[in-house]
Amino acid sequence: MKLKQLIDDHQLYHSEFQQDYMITTRAGGTPYGQYKQSLRELFKRYRGLKELYTEKELLQVDIDELSEIKTKNKFDQRRNQIKRTQKIMNMEDLDKNISDTEREFKRFYQQAAALKTLIGDLTDIKRDILDRDMWEYKIKEMAAIDWITSSRLGQNTVEYLMCAPVEMRKKLLNEIKNQAELIMWYENKKDTTLNLPDVDAKKLLQEI
Numbered sequence: 086m087k088l089k090q091l092i093d094d095h096q097l098y099h100s101e102f103q104q105d106y107m108i109t110t111r112a113g114g115t116p117y118g119q120y121k122q123s124l125r126e127l128f129k130r131y132r133g134l135k136e137l138y139t140e141k142e143l144l145q146v147d148i149d150e151l152s153e154i155k156t157k158n159k160f161d162q163r164r165n166q167i168k169r170t171q172k173i174m175n176m177e178d179l180d181k182n183i184s185d186t187e188r189e190f191k192r193f194y195q196q197a198a199a200l201k202t203l204i205g206d207l208t209d210i211k212r213d214i215l216d217r218d219m220w221e222y223k224i225k226e227m228a229a230i231d232w233i234t235s236s237r238l239g240q241n242t243v244e245y246l247m248c249a250p251v252e253m254r255k256k257l258l259n260e261i262k263n264q265a266e267l268i269m270w271y272e273n274k275k276d277t278t279l280n281l282p283d284v285d286a287k288k289l290l291q292e293i
Contacts, residue, residue, distance in 0.1 A: 086179050097185035104192045114222040116277050117215035120200040130190035134290060137183045144179060148172050191286040200278035220245075221253055228261040229271035 097110065108126060113119030151169035156162050204215070227242040238246075238261070246257055261267055 092248055097182065098189055101192055105196070106191065109193075110276065113219075114226060115215070115219045116200055116203050118222065119277060120197060120204055121219075123196040123200060127190065127193040127197050130186055130193060131290070133186050134183070135188055137179065137186060141176070141179055141183065144172055144176055148176065185288040190290075193282055194284055194286070194289060195281040196279065198282050198284075200277075202280075203277070217250075217253065220249070221257060224249065224257055225260060225267065226271065228257075230293040231269050232264050232268055233271070 092135045104126070107121050111121050112122040148169060151165050152171065154165050158164070205211075207215075223241065224245050227245065228238060231237060231242050246254060246261070249257065260270075
């Protein structure tokens with residue numbers, strides 16, 4: 086078996102399953118929370134790709150320059166050849182990095198676009214309502230995890246709970262006190278079904 090076959094199977098960063106469930110769903114909770122998380126991840130990849138594309142262009146300039154340099158000093162010439170080979174190998178690593186970052190960028194874009202369709206346009210009032218719903222969900226989730234893992238509320242959960250507005254706090258306290266129902270809610274929470282659009286990552290980046 087060739088080494089390239091094994092290297093090609095190595096995937097940098099996260100799988101689509103990790104992106105969908107261990108990052109966006111886990112961090113987001115509600116569709117709005119998932120939307121916010123997907124946008125955070127999307128923006129990180131967008132920034133990363135811009136840097137990687139620039140790095141690739143500069144690396145190509147170095148390779149082209151070293152290809153054209155001619156010197157009578159045989160040691161300098163050998164040194165330049167080694168540097169050129171080194172940069173070509175760096176380019177292979179960079180291309181792999183770009184490919185997997187584009188893959189992640191595409192998936193988080195798909196998530197964000199699908200969630201945006203569910204949420205619709207965001208006004209200040211709507212954003213505030215959705216943000217409150219998201220934090221209510223998160224605090225309930227934190228409490229449920231506390232009951233399951235340690236049979237008591239953790240300090241972090243209590244601090245978040247007591248920071249909430251009075252009306253939300255009272256509602257949450259009533260729900261959190263009923264351990265059995267809260268745990269049942271947590272165990273039976275539903276996934277958000279998304280219709281992911283088909284996209285071209287490179288084309289998307291060219292539009293900006």
